[in-house]
Amino acid sequence: MNMSFWLRWSWRDLRARWLQVLAISLIIALGTGVFAGLGGQESWRVDSLDTSTERLNMHDFKMELADGSFIDQTDLIAALDGIEGVAALEPRLIVPTLLDASTEDDTVLAQGQLVGVDVSENGPQVDSLYVDQGRIFTSDDAGQNVAMLELQFADINNVEVGTTLRISGDVELETVGIGQSPEYFAVVPPDNSFVFGEANYAVMFVPLSTAQRITDREGLINNVAFILADGADSAAVQAAVEAHMTASFPDTGLDFVTRDDDIGLTMLYSDAKNDQVTWDIVALMFLVGAALGAFNLAGRIVESQRRQIGIGMALGVSRFWIAFRPMLVGVQIAVLGTLLGLLAGIGLSSLFASLFRDILPMPYWETSLYMPGFIQATVLGILLPFAATVLPIWRAVRVSPVDAITTGNLVAKGGGLSWLANHLPLPGKSFMQMPVKNILRSPWRSLLTVLGISMAIILMTAFIGFLDSFVATLDRAEDAYLYENGDRMIVTLDRFYPETNGEIAAIRDLAAEDGSPLFAQLEIGLMLGGRLIDGDEDIDTLIELHDMDQAIWRPKLLAGELPTASDEPGIILSEKAADDLGVAVGDLVTLEHPRREGLLSFRLVQTELPVIGIHNNPVRALSYMDLSATNLVGLNDVTNLLVAKPAEGAQPDTIKLALMNQPGVASVQEIAEISESFEVIMDLFVTILQVVRIIVLFMAFLIAFNTTSINVDERVREISTMFAFGLPVRTVTRMQIFENLIIGVLGTALGLVLGWFALNAMLVARVEDQLAEFKFIVEISPETLIVSMVLGVLVVAITPLLSIRKMTRLNIPDMLRVME
Amino acid sequence: MIRLENISKRYVMGDVQVAALDGVSLEVDKGEFVVVLGPSGSGKTTLLNIIGALDVPTEGHVQINGGNMTLTNKVNRFKFRRETVSFIFQTFNLFPSLTALENVQFVLDMQPADKTKKEKRNGQANRARAIEVLTDVGLGERVNHFPHELSGGEQQRVAIARALATGNPVLLADEPTGELDFRTGIQILELLKRQAEAGKTVLVVTHNREISRIADRVIELSSGKIVSDGAPRGGKAEIADLQW
Numbered sequence A: 001m002n003m004s005f006w007l008r009w010s011w012r013d014l015r016a017r018w019l020q021v022l023a024i025s026l027i028i029a030l031g032t033g034v035f036a037g038l039g040g041q042e043s044w045r046v047d048s049l050d051t052s053t054e055r056l057n058m059h060d061f062k063m064e065l066a067d068g069s070f071i072d073q074t075d076l077i078a079a080l081d082g083i084e085g086v087a088a089l090e091p092r093l094i095v096p097t098l099l100d101a102s103t104e105d106d107t108v109l110a111q112g113q114l115v116g117v118d119v120s121e122n123g124p125q126v127d128s129l130y131v132d133q134g135r136i137f138t139s140d141d142a143g144q145n146v147a148m149l150e151l152q153f154a155d156i157n158n159v160e161v162g163t164t165l166r167i168s169g170d171v172e173l174e175t176v177g178i179g180q181s182p183e184y185f186a187v188v189p190p191d192n193s194f195v196f197g198e199a200n201y202a203v204m205f206v207p208l209s210t211a212q213r214i215t216d217r218e219g220l221i222n223n224v225a226f227i228l229a230d231g232a233d234s235a236a237v238q239a240a241v242e243a244h245m246t247a248s249f250p251d252t253g254l255d256f257v258t259r260d261d262d263i264g265l266t267m268l269y270s271d272a273k274n275d276q277v278t279w280d281i282v283a284l285m286f287l288v289g290a291a292l293g294a295f296n297l298a299g300r301i302v303e304s305q306r307r308q309i310g311i312g313m314a315l316g317v318s319r320f321w322i323a324f325r326p327m328l329v330g331v332q333i334a335v336l337g338t339l340l341g342l343l344a345g346i347g348l349s350s351l352f353a354s355l356f357r358d359i360l361p362m363p364y365w366e367t368s369l370y371m372p373g374f375i376q377a378t379v380l381g382i383l384l385p386f387a388a389t390v391l392p393i394w395r396a397v398r399v400s401p402v403d404a405i406t407t408g409n410l411v412a413k414g415g416g417l418s419w420l421a422n423h424l425p426l427p428g429k430s431f432m433q434m435p436v437k438n439i440l441r442s443p444w445r446s447l448l449t450v451l452g453i454s455m456a457i458i459l460m461t462a463f464i465g466f467l468d469s470f471v472a473t474l475d476r477a478e479d480a481y482l483y484e485n486g487d488r489m490i491v492t493l494d495r496f497y498p499e500t501n502g503e504i505a506a507i508r509d510l511a512a513e514d515g516s517p518l519f520a521q522l523e524i525g526l527m528l529g530g531r532l533i534d535g536d537e538d539i540d541t542l543i544e545l546h547d548m549d550q551a552i553w554r555p556k557l558l559a560g561e562l563p564t565a566s567d568e569p570g571i572i573l574s575e576k577a578a579d580d581l582g583v584a585v586g587d588l589v590t591l592e593h594p595r596r597e598g599l600l601s602f603r604l605v606q607t608e609l610p611v612i613g614i615h616n617n618p619v620r621a622l623s624y625m626d627l628s629a630t631n632l633v634g635l636n637d638v639t640n641l642l643v644a645k646p647a648e649g650a651q652p653d654t655i656k657l658a659l660m661n662q663p664g665v666a667s668v669q670e671i672a673e674i675s676e677s678f679e680v681i682m683d684l685f686v687t688i689l690q691v692v693r694i695i696v697l698f699m700a701f702l703i704a705f706n707t708t709s710i711n712v713d714e715r716v717r718e719i720s721t722m723f724a725f726g727l728p729v730r731t732v733t734r735m736q737i738f739e740n741l742i743i744g745v746l747g748t749a750l751g752l753v754l755g756w757f758a759l760n761a762m763l764v765a766r767v768e769d770q771l772a773e774f775k776f777i778v779e780i781s782p783e784t785l786i787v788s789m790v791l792g793v794l795v796v797a798i799t800p801l802l803s804i805r806k807m808t809r810l811n812i813p814d815m816l817r818v819m820e
Numbered sequence B: 001m002i003r004l005e006n007i008s009k010r011y012v013m014g015d016v017q018v019a020a021l022d023g024v025s026l027e028v029d030k031g032e033f034v035v036v037l038g039p040s041g042s043g044k045t046t047l048l049n050i051i052g053a054l055d056v057p058t059e060g061h062v063q064i065n066g067g068n069m070t071l072t073n074k075v076n077r078f079k080f081r082r083e084t085v086s087f088i089f090q091t092f093n094l095f096p097s098l099t100a101l102e103n104v105q106f107v108l109d110m111q112p113a114d115k116t117k118k119e120k121r122n123g124q125a126n127r128a129r130a131i132e133v134l135t136d137v138g139l140g141e142r143v144n145h146f147p148h149e150l151s152g153g154e155q156q157r158v159a160i161a162r163a164l165a166t167g168n169p170v171l172l173a174d175e176p177t178g179e180l181d182f183r184t185g186i187q188i189l190e191l192l193k194r195q196a197e198a199g200k201t202v203l204v205v206t207h208n209r210e211i212s213r214i215a216d217r218v219i220e221l222s223s224g225k226i227v228s229d230g231a232p233r234g235g236k237a238e239i240a241d242l243q244w
């Protein structure tokens, strides 16, 4: 036997089946592409963070002076002169401020900070500024009222270059640029408030002398950023700096913050890592789906050559050559799949990379094709078609040649489950019974077809269900926050104030210009950090205490009942916290919380409390108690949390501005903003999954279509016979539609069940570990169900319509002539 | 009944032209039992396929029952096959997932698809009719067997029963004994001949000269041309006298 003969033969096979081979290759390519694209996430983000911090000369550590301390900048530089191991240092003046960046169309009010930086040589040399829009600072800007606004805040709040920024002290700054600094890739407000910083906290870079003039701190700074010389030891340098500082400024308290201590930066790195776990699961599921789909289809192609394999065996062809031709199908798929996979890998990689770029804050990106993922997927893409072909070949060569070549009996030796048909009361004409009998005759092949279709549906339901679940979780959060008095505002105070204090009264009495009150109601509450403990489990929690009898908003409960003031103290937990702790309403949990002992001293104590309710907010950390429990924490009649219901007609922005200017107010948030910031957190997942959904749909269609197309090919001879008896094309088509309908219904049903299982077992279970702070609401939306059914039942059922052309062009004499 | 005028069928493959049929003219009357004889590749299958409207000639006219069949019209060809001719194939081509009975009933069920023909028959009647036809061909005991449970000769009987069940006046059998041994082949031929005696027009294709001797009329093909048409060479023989 010579090679070229077999290659030529195989080339003919390919020409006859190129569409199917192409579709399988495409399925493999999509799997490879998604795997490579999502697999690269962590390394992209980490590399990009490295590059971005590197290129923007991020500090190795910074020195912060104690609140309210300032040092003369010339004295400081003199004091720190000549410390070994310091490559560069950058004195800054960082002061809190309020920002009003409202334009005619849009109100933007926020807390934030001014970061005064040296602009003598195009901006700071340490923690340099990356200009996204507008221009960089020049030495001419020194002393001018110009600012560069941090990019993420500008983006979210639609602030553009040229906008006038009004800040505390009635100062106006012109936005000359919008940009980033490595120090603020993740914006963490100084009070560490729970809310997503980038959206609500404005960082404005201004020339140092401008900051000094505005804040009346001529020549002063309060923050220094350091870059270490190569090989210098950070701790030693910090010690040296501290020694120099105490020598020159003995009364100034100071604190060092290294990169490792930087909450924002470490969060960016750890998010990259944690998110990767989620993407790996998504990518792996996807690849496995593609793999099984391809396996199924490639297997069926070989299955259809079984009779020829039998003939070969009868002719005494060696096993090697017998296996050669069907194996070549595997080679073709592998080669084409790898080529297309490279294209899909590059294409999808850059698509995902651009999504990450849009969503994540780094200015410089390193998003080359993620080779390890690509290679893994490619190896699988090559091995898989072989594996898929080996099994049917093995099955085929085991059959005795005599059976394999028996005329008129192509596949099944026995009648499969045909006997079943005789016991089933099948209604209708024989051509409507035949589809059922065809399915029963070769149960193995039918099963493969059903599995092929269910694979498509599994992918659909699992992935789109995954997306649905994110959306359901967001909806749940929105419902929890907004179901009643959705216009309320949450005001946190910078410390505990006695309820009767002047600050509280002043806030309560805030009025509009015309003298009308700003609030319809102002509720006094408390907010405390604590820990929930049950056995080995412990969970950080944020406890809000409200007077539940007359609260502006009460938690919506899934179980239990809201407490009243006369009840014994009890706690309302989030669903996730209760699950994680393994407690239900009526059980006891231990709450570790601060208790005030002296005027300003607190001690951590543990209190056993009954769980009286489970609320519906997906955020695990949130717990609620009745305000009557203040005894427990020794905070009677004091408050650090106010809930405000705006008076009718009062503008939220007016209220916000008024509140922000009140002494004692730490933050003001419309509850809707908090609810929205939740969406921002999920944004990355939702965006990427939306893209994955489109790919899944396409892949599912490919699988479903290919499955059906192979089915038609296998029936060519039967179809020709029917045509020879004059059965009209439409009847034959109807029969096929009916057969596909049955297969489609079975495949869809199986797919939905397995898809639900995959969604729960593979995606959600693992992702819940990752998103430990949230209750993930698992849901498959009706839309997803409908799309799945449309795909699984309708698309599959009507695919024969696409073969009508093929059937009408069928050369009947030729088909009947060949003995197969 | 069947009238072919100057029929040619040519295949062009690259520069090579193959004439499967080359100017064939013939007439077959109702009730005739005709054997088409010729070596392999002489054009027998092509001729049968053209008569049965499975295939269209490159040139020439086909007239069946006096009417000129519009060969270019696909719908007409389907109708013609449904109502006028029935095929019996060398390789049987039974539907493997259907029992003998169902294979026969299949064509009976097809009939109401055509509204002009008879009144709608119900499934029960079709079933009874199918059993009747199968009993006629000697398979009364095997009606519920699947094709793979039947011998070649039995499968061919099912195929004949299927062709007969259509009630169509013309039976076209392409090498119906090709897959069968001598004794079985003889039985199949007897069965077909009986149909001609019952009034059907039967065309049987074979490459076996001996078989052709049972016919009233033998049309001999060679390289796509009719080389003789008439009583069998070597004289007509009874089936019992044939020797393969």
Ligand SMILES: Nc1ncnc2c1ncn2[C@@H]1O[C@H](COP(=O)(O)OP(=O)(O)O)[C@@H](O)[C@H]1O
Pocket (backbone or CB within 6 Å): A814, B011, B013, B018, B019, B020, B038, B039, B040, B041, B042, B043, B044, B045, B046, B047
């Ligand atoms: N589709 C085709 N393409 C090219 N040549 C064909 C085709 N079908 C049949 N032929 C040729 O036509 C001739 C007659 O074939 P056929 O009618 O099958 O012969 P027979 O049935 O007598 O053995 C043969 O030479 C065959 O090679």
Ligand SMILES: [Mg+2]
Pocket (backbone or CB within 6 Å): B044, B045, B046, B174
């Ligand atoms: Mg032939």
